Amino acid sequence: MSVASEPLLAIRDLTVEFDQGDHFVQALHGVDIVIERGQSVGIVGESGCGKSITWLAVLGLLGSRARCAGSVKLDGEQILNRPDRELTRIRGSRIAMIFQDPASSLNPVHRIGRQIGEVLMLHRGLTGRAARAEAHRLLDRVGISNALQRLDEYPHELSGGMNQRAMIAMALAGEPDLLIADEPTTALDATIQAQILDLLHELRCENDMGLVLVSHDLGVVADMAERVAVMYCGRVIEESPGDRLFDAPRHPYTRGLMAALPDIDGPKRRLKSIAGTVPPPRHLPPGCAFGPRCAHATPECATHRPDLRPAGAPRHRAACLHTDLIADSLDTGLAVPEAADAEWETA
Amino acid sequence: MALLRVRELKRHYDVRLPGGLMGRRAKLKAVDGISFDVEKGKTLGLVGESGCGKSTTAKLVLGLIPANAGSITFDGKPVTASHDAAWRAMRRRMQMIYQDPLGALDRRLPIADQIGEPLVIHEPGLAASYRRERVAELMAAVGLRRDQAGSYPHELSGGQRQRVIIARALALSPDFLVCDEPVSALDVSIQAQVLNLLEDLRAKNGFASLFISHDLKVVRQMSNRVAVMYLGLIVEEGPPEAIFHDPMHPYTRALVSAIPTPARRGRRERIVLQGDPPNPVDKPAGCPFHPRCPSAMDICRTTPPKLIGHGPRRVACHLHDDAPETRLIAAE
Numbered sequence: 001m002s003v004a005s006e007p008l009l010a011i012r013d014l015t016v017e018f019d020q021g022d023h024f025v026q027a028l029h030g031v032d033i034v035i036e037r038g039q040s041v042g043i044v045g046e047s048g049c050g051k052s053i054t055w056l057a058v059l060g061l062l063g064s065r066a067r068c069a070g071s072v073k074l075d076g077e078q079i080l081n082r083p084d085r086e087l088t089r090i091r092g093s094r095i096a097m098i099f100q101d102p103a104s105s106l107n108p109v110h111r112i113g114r115q116i117g118e119v120l121m122l123h124r125g126l127t128g129r130a131a132r133a134e135a136h137r138l139l140d141r142v143g144i145s146n147a148l149q150r151l152d153e154y155p156h157e158l159s160g161g162m163n164q165r166a167m168i169a170m171a172l173a174g175e176p177d178l179l180i181a182d183e184p185t186t187a188l189d190a191t192i193q194a195q196i197l198d199l200l201h202e203l204r205c206e207n208d209m210g211l212v213l214v215s216h217d218l219g220v221v222a223d224m225a226e227r228v229a230v231m232y233c234g235r236v237i238e239e240s241p242g243d244r245l246f247d248a249p250r251h252p253y254t255r256g257l258m259a260a261l262p263d264i265d266g267p268k269r270r271l272k273s274i275a276g277t278v279p280p281p282r283h284l285p286p287g288c289a290f291g292p293r294c295a296h297a298t299p300e301c302a303t304h305r306p307d308l309r310p311a312g313a314p315r316h317r318a319a320c321l322h323t324d325l326i327a328d329s330l331d332t333g334l335a336v337p338e339a340a341d342a343e344w345e346t347a
Numbered sequence: 348m349a350l351l352r353v354r355e356l357k358r359h360y361d362v363r364l365p366g367g368l369m370g371r372r373a374k375l376k377a378v379d380g381i382s383f384d385v386e387k388g389k390t391l392g393l394v395g396e397s398g399c400g401k402s403t404t405a406k407l408v409l410g411l412i413p414a415n416a417g418s419i420t421f422d423g424k425p426v427t428a429s430h431d432a433a434w435r436a437m438r439r440r441m442q443m444i445y446q447d448p449l450g451a452l453d454r455r456l457p458i459a460d461q462i463g464e465p466l467v468i469h470e471p472g473l474a475a476s477y478r479r480e481r482v483a484e485l486m487a488a489v490g491l492r493r494d495q496a497g498s499y500p501h502e503l504s505g506g507q508r509q510r511v512i513i514a515r516a517l518a519l520s521p522d523f524l525v526c527d528e529p530v531s532a533l534d535v536s537i538q539a540q541v542l543n544l545l546e547d548l549r550a551k552n553g554f555a556s557l558f559i560s561h562d563l564k565v566v567r568q569m570s571n572r573v574a575v576m577y578l579g580l581i582v583e584e585g586p587p588e589a590i591f592h593d594p595m596h597p598y599t600r601a602l603v604s605a606i607p608t609p610a611r612r613g614r615r616e617r618i619v620l621q622g623d624p625p626n627p628v629d630k631p632a633g634c635p636f637h638p639r640c641p642s643a644m645d646i647c648r649t650t651p652p653k654l655i656g657h658g659p660r661r662v663a664c665h666l667h668d669d670a671p672e673t674r675l676i677a678a679e
Contacts, residue, residue, distance in 0.1 A: 046534035046535060046536065046537075047534055145622075159623045161623055162623070189396035189397055189561065189624065190396065190561065190563070190602055190605045190606065191396065191601055191602060191605050191619075191620045191624070192396075192623065193605065193607075194601075194604075194605035194617050194619050194620075195619055195620075197607070198617070198619055216534065216535065217607070218535070218608075218609050219606065219607035219608040219609060219611075220607045222607065222608070222609040222611075222612035223607040223611075223612050242612065243612070246609040246610075246612060256536060257535055257536060258609060259539075260535050260536050260538070260539035261535055261539075261564070261608075261609070262539075262542070262564040262565055262567065262568040263564060263608055263610060264563060264564050264567055264591055264603065264606050264608055265592070265608070265610055265611070266610070268567065268568065270543065270546075271539040271542055271543055271568065272539065273536060273537075273539035273540040273543055274536035274539070274540075277504050277506060277507075277537065278534075
């Protein structure tokens with residue numbers, strides 16, 4: 001078996017349960033995601049859908065109260081539930097991760113240069129001058145002006161966008177094959193978000209690095225990802241190449257998310273909200289978790305949990321019993337304003 | 348006559364910057380001379396990045412903090428920050444919706460009591476039975492169930508908490524509502540519910556509002572007019588379709604082009620601005636935007652541009668200094 005035939009990362013039937021003392025609460029109910037070398041994959045979903053927990057589980061960062069099962073293979077090698085000692089060799093050097101709030105992910109009492117140097121020593125054995133030179137190069141590469149001076153500054157002396165760049169520099173320091181960016185621009189302003197997204201795109205192309213972009217923002221994911229997976233209540237409910245997903249979503253939840261999103265172009269329309277709220281993980285409905293909020297739900301949906309099944313195009317799968325029906329009934333009307341909403345063209 | 352009229356409003360803070368034993372004195376110009384009107388029953392959207400003075404403007408407009416200069420007139424009467432009887436009578440008609448609903452609610456009080464509290468304060472003579480009825484009406488109007496009246500904030504979801512805040516703000520049937528990032532903490536599907544609710548309530552009750560958000564898509568959805576702020580100044584103001592589809596100010600252009608949406612994917616025509624928004628303490632001379640502006644000229648470094656009318660909108664940029672009439676003539 002050659003390594004090249006294996007995908008970079010293959011998550012199969014990943015489940016996570018949290019020990020609450022007297023009972024377990026299941027956060028992930030069997031997640032399947034495959035990432036090829038150099039591919040960018042977007043993960044979208046609302047809070048509590050498990051989009052961050054998936055990646056924390058992959059890296060073994062959930063702590064002792066979490067019980068993970070299933071399989072996570074990096075280049076064909078099982079990495080789920082491996083001892084910390086082995087995972088430290090993977091974290092940072094094979095798979096790196098950056099988080100939403102750079103200010104709380106960086107150590108406030110150490111200079112930026114030292115924090116990058118730590119990664120360089122750990123994963124590439126660089127120390128002293130060599131490490132400093134490399135840290136300088138990395139800061140320069142992520143577009144921090146005056147990089148030499150910034151090496152000796154503390155995180156509080158940098159702006160939010162600069163700190164996120166420094167985080168990205170740290171993530172790159174280990175030369176990872178896969179970068180997981182968990183809401184990397186959520187805490188940043190619009191113009192800074194544009195800078196960071198451009199930077200991530202450039203770095204991915206330059207280093208042939210896989211990128212996982214976790215975001216609640218459909219726009220950010222649409223902009224960046226070749227493949228997109230939509231999560232709801234601890235499951236992937238739809239996955240497809242990005243263009244196909246945004247042109248022809250098949251799962252009612254994905255359709256709902258897109259109809260709920262206000263747009264900047266085109267005519268103004270009344271937003272279509274999704275009724276109800278996300279059920280708490282302890283009280284998931286039987287059958288399809290989206291069933292109680294779904295306009296297309298049938299009695300069958302309350303008893304059968306749908307698995308991901310082909311949804312009308314290659315590599316497009318959706319976990320819904322009624323994908324064919326939805327395709328026929330809705331293909332024309334997603335973003336078209338209704339006649340009743342004409343009054344919304346306000347003065 | 349506009350319901351709310353703001354003229355040359357300024358709010359500066361004294362701050363100390365690092366340097367010397369006691370630090371160096373400096374002025375943080377959070378709001379530096381803005382003027383706008385909000386018509387009766389209409390919504391003015393206020394957009395801009397963090398630190399541009401959006402929230403300070405909200406507080407000034409409600410008289411929560413005093414202004415250093417300028418005037419605010421609500422329905423013909425000046426709004427002051429002296430919290431006297433006249434101000435309280437005015438505040439009855441001006442309410443606020445906050446970004447973080449949990450922080451704006453009392454954790455130890457059932458939500459029905461919180462929704463009814465403005466009535467207790469402003470209409471103490473009201474019979475308790477009538478008040479309960481009014482609270483039930485308000486809860487129904489914002490889509491809360493009757494049996495949730497006794498719930499505490501922690502028992503509700505984020506969207507439901509925001510509904511409580513909206514119900515409380517509407518308890519006194521205000522004429523003017525300040526919404527400071529009302530949906531920023533909510534998920535997309537819940538955000539749509541709350542935005543639709545606000546729009547329906549506005550259609551029914553006819554209140555005017557100042558709608559503050561960093562999300563241009565949300566502001567476009569909700570506003571009749573939009574003002575774009577940068578470093579304490581309004582740089583462009585006008586109808587949302589004009590501002591978002593044909594922005595004139597380079598900053599607005601960059602801001603609009605930076606919004607990622609599913610419909611725009613693959614078209615990488617973003618204008619990416621260099622650098623960070625400057626600190627409002629070290630505001631650059633001339634046009635505050637010139638250090639990041641792709642089309643800055645010499646005059647931009649020295650002379651601050653004035654907000655000049657161009658048809659239905661106003662723009663503060665030297666690129667558009669000449670009035671549109673003269674430009675038309677020149678083009679011919």
